[in-house]
Amino acid sequence: MGNGVESGVDDEQRVNLGVLLFVPYRYTEDRMFRALQEAGFDDWTLAQCRVFQRVAPEGSRLTDLADQAQMTKQSAGVIVDQLERLGYVRRVPDPSDGRARLIVIEERGRRAVVVAAAALDEILAEWKAYLGTRNFTLLHQILDQLREITDPYAR
Structure with missing residues (x-):
């Protein structure tokens, strides 16, 4: 344990580092979600957005989305079904495996990505x-x- 000399704060008074990392993430997520709602993308939930943001530009398999979102394949499938009905994504055959399907971003989803990116740039x-x-x-x-040692999906 440090003595707090560098920061002038005792270790007992410091906010937990995990909290310090989480708070800006939550703030960013809230601001981006609010920007999406204000731009007319008000028909989806934060849970749906969390899955949507994990769809790779070239498309993603459902199992990968579920893994990255830390949910069951069934739960991710329900959310992808909802996103598909709302017009944000669609399923297409995976060119690398005819048995598999990819979830790809549709035009409505691409417009939402532009709004979210602008909100992030502002933040x-x-x-x-x-x-x-x-x-x-x-x-x-x-x-x-x-991220190199904490993100199993870092490319």
């Missing part, structure tokens, strides 16, 4: 202005480095 610009370019870049580099 990141605010954080960069608040932290300063140097600290913002350092934060990004550190989190990217940490």
Whole structure:
């Protein structure tokens, strides 16, 4: 345990690092979801968005989406069915395996991606202005480095 000399805060007074990582994620997710709703994408739930955001640009198999979303294949299938009915995704044959199907993003989904990306750009610009370019870049580099040992889906 450190003595808090560098930060001027005792270890007992520090907020848990897991919480410090989670709070900005939740804030970002909430802002992006709100931006989507305000842009007319108000027919889906946050749970559906969480699965949708994992669909790869080239398409994803249901088993991969379920694994990444940490849910059963059946639960992911229900959500993908809902997203398909809403026009955000569709299932197509997987060219690499005729027995499998890929979930791909439809035009409505691509429009939602543009809105979400713009909201994220706005959030990141605010954080960069608040932290300063140097600290913002350092934060990004550190989190990217940490991802190497924490994200089984990092490419």
